[in-house]
Amino acid sequence: MTDLPQLADRICYVLVRTSHPGNIGSAARAIRTMGFTRLELVSPYRFPDPEANALAAGADDVLANAGIHADLVDGLAGSSLALGLSARRRGVNLPEISPREAVQQVLAAAARGEQVALVFGNERTGLENEELARCHAMVRIPSVDDFSSLNLSQAVQVMAYELRVAMLGDESPAPPPEHDEPPADAVQMEQFYRHLAQTLDDIDFHKGREPTTIMLRLRKLFQRAQPDARELRVLHGILADAQRMAGLAKHK
């Protein structure tokens, strides 16, 4: 049986392009009250900063241990499941789930020993579409339509609270593993998508059409599949052979 601190250690809170250091501090306090400690910061506008420590209200250990990353792919390294918080429906082709549904997915993955990320965008602009494209689902806190935007650290608090209640609650046993190996992490998936995109070019798949839509569609498909590292090796192998054929076709 996995204990609570072990589970909590597999769940990280990723704050992307946060403008106000005070919100980073408030988020640190919010997760700390619920038994979490892992904060990852992607391109924070100002950090470290005394205002962050002031609002952390004693959760300075969370701030001191926070990872700082240049982009979201780095911030998601090691995570097999990434869920992006978003106040609005977007033109993004992602399943939209409630916090409570999200918590079930997060805890199931964490119980299998996987690392999971909850991703929170910039205070004013939220997550960009290309950031959401790195996520497996979009979590919408059910705010009212005419005043939908929660403060960043409030959204963090709601998710951390829901996770803690579920973790304390009906400790439903770990579901059976769905993979032989854990799913590949975000860095491995990005390598695969780059290889896939390059191969589509090489075999002249696009024929003048816009590649973006197709790549988003393929990302969605493979994110649902959550390939593990061995499966990714097979896929890379197939792509490499298709590229080899394209090379032969052109240079022969």
Add this chain to the structure above:
Amino acid sequence: MTDLPQLADRICYVLVRTSHPGNIGSAARAIRTMGFTRLELVSPYRFPDPEANALAAGADDVLANAGIHADLVDGLAGSSLALGLSARRRGVNLPEISPREAVQQVLAAAARGEQVALVFGNERTGLENEELARCHAMVRIPSVDDFSSLNLSQAVQVMAYELRVAMLGDESPAPPPEHDEPPADAVQMEQFYRHLAQTLDDIDFHKGREPTTIMLRLRKLFQRAQPDARELRVLHGILADAQRMAGLAKHK
């Protein structure tokens, strides 16, 4: 049937001896995002205050309509049920309930047409014992023992969120579809696997290895992904182009 705004109007958030006007503003924003508007302030240290409006982030109507009271008895006028938030057990002889239990009591009373109050104490000292004595139960948000104190507006947000989720009904409906179209059927999947197997042959992927294991592995991967018909068309298109390159490579 009582509608949501009517129910929400019967629920007030009572902030007692709040020190920081920013917290009043953040609390106003928090309840507003969840469809509530009734804020009652008991002996606020500074109010009105520009910092409250700054942090209300547009919920100025909530602040403008907030009642201001000299003591908690006045602040609770008209409420038949008062629940006090408290981080710690006290020497107070009150039932201690969880936020989710509290929400059931609140909504039951509101549905009967009663007015209900959620009472939040001072940031540093919480509710005094004589203030808790005005309440019917003590609500404890399940924070960790070694870092138990949520920011005031975070506690307000958690309660408002729990209320809204319960008001929207635990009609946890079928999770939203993850596909725009339904997944492809077995016949379509078999056509795809045949095309995939043929393509692997054509691009000389196997190089003498046994194809069966690889095909089983790929089947497992794509079964997890559950492609829909449109996604299958994209995959067929990619395979066709890889085959075309293989044909050119061989016959050129």
